[in-house]
Amino acid sequence: MNPLPHAPRVFHSLPRLRRAVRRISEAHRLPAETRARLVLSVSALAAPHLLAGRSVALETAPENGTAPDTPLLSVTLRAPHPPEGTAALPLPAQTAPDGATVWRVPTGPRADGALPGVPSAAARGETAALEEELRAALAHVDALTAEHRRLKHEFAETNSGVLALYVQLDERDEQLRTAHGQTLRELEDALRPPPITVDGLELAVHYAPAGTDAPTGGDFYDWFPLPDGTVHITVVDALGHGVRSTRSALNVTHAVRTLALEGHPLQSIVARTHEILVPFDPELMATVLLARLSPSTGELLLANGSHPPALVLRTDGTAEYLEVRGRGVGYPLPGSEKLLHARLGEGDLFLLYTDGLVESRRDPREGERRLVRSARRHRHRPVQDIPGAIAADMHTVVLHADDTLALAVRRTPSRR
Incomplete structure (x- = not known):
């Protein structure tokens, strides 16, 4: 009964x-x-x-x-x-x-x-x-993690010795670490989504780890089209270096993707990601920047969790940092305080990055000014060349070695 x-x-x-x-x-x-x-x-x-x-x-x-x-x-x-x-x-x-x-x-x-x-x-x-209930919500993330482990095992079976070298990385001499680091970077690149093809947008990305002795890192990105035709972009910078920060960044990007595809409001996603992940990883800390861009209209929405501001460079050369206050995953009172609304015109360049790109020997504002000058210098190049060229400029002055991610989006006339 x-x-x-x-x-x-x-x-x-x-x-x-x-x-x-x-x-x-x-x-x-x-x-x-x-x-x-x-x-x-x-x-x-x-x-x-x-x-x-x-x-x-x-x-x-x-x-x-x-x-x-x-x-x-x-x-x-x-x-x-x-x-x-x-x-x-x-x-x-x-x-x-x-x-x-x-x-x-x-x-x-x-x-x-x-x-x-x-x-x-x-x-x-x-x-x-x-x-x-939160554990159940993470089931999809766990399934993706299990699939990643399966692919790693398949890679180890078809590429003799890669997994064994990975396990023994800290036990080998510097020469072996350098050689093996290249293989690990290729593995990490396989985890990062390639540029998507979207009518009206050009996208490109550059990533470089802090050093060859730590070829994996916590700077990750994700981009994918949503059913309404807009493009969602995530940039994550997880605290630390090496495999643990890679795992943390992957968990954050997978959780954000799941929430975005389930239709959660953009402003709530940073706080919701914190609620899902931190109970199971109390040491997790990551800054997050979320962008939602319409290729047809250029309408742009931004939510931020403790991440450096995105930069917009207009076709007339004027530059603007899109500041949004918020706190990241693992921070006290996490979440984006508001949504920032902006619009990209045809030919405008939109830059997202991690703090490894703008850190300099002077104050952070100096790094931001150097980024504007570099973006103006390279804005007419093919978009696939812009992130790497900007990173090369910015790394002539570095406060300390850090993972670096630079992502460029340029709005173009629709081919339709």
Whole structure:
């Protein structure tokens, strides 16, 4: 017998509604990922009403699935006004004829909430339930990491001795480290996405590690088109050098990609990435710069987490740093304080980079002034040559060796 009543329950606050959804989900043996999606979906539709002082009602009922061994749980949310956009929720729902929102999810083999030896969600507490849901959200990142490990093993099998040399890197002499470093850089390059082909945009990137003795690093980038035609760009600078910082940067870029493709607002992604990753890696610290660019209109959105500002160089030679305040992943109060809105005209050059590019023997502003001069000097070159040429200019004066990433985007006339 199900201990949870099926009669409608009225809620006046969002925390109580979330706890009720979690109890219902656990009683019906819903997977953690499904539970997390259901909590987020119910909260998204109920929050506007509850914050405005209006109540909502929640009711549940068992249903028979298409197969006799797949029972369903029907969860119905009744709000003062019919919702919109239920198909875009983390867990898609249906709208009933009376305007209520209905989710139908498969239940587990038992629906009495009795899990021998396992405390209930209420006993474990809200934090434990939330951590379980975050672990489920990271399943996709874990799958990508597992795929990366598989590819590394295949590479080791087809390229004799590469993995063995990698493991023994710190035990070999300097000559072997230098030779092996080149191989590792090739491996790291394989992890970095190549330039994408987008009508109306030219893209190029330059990366250089801090030194041949540490060929991997924490400076990473990602770029990909979104379903609405805009291009998302991520630049990450994870604290430290070597393999650990590479792993941290990969985790951040994978989490950002997942959140972006799931449709999370750009301004919330830095803080959400922190919430997902830091509980499992408390030492993780990374600066993050996120850009969203429309090739057709040139509209540009920026969110920042403690990262150096992007630079725009207009066709008339004027330069502007796009400053956005925020704090990075692993920092106190992480997240971008706002979104910066800008626009790129045809021929404008957009530069994103890590701090290894602008550090000089003088103050940071001096490095930014040198970057503007270098960008003006090389802005008419083919875009694939610009990041490397700028890095060569900037590294004539260096405060200390650091990984360097420079990424250039130029808006061009559409070929259509």
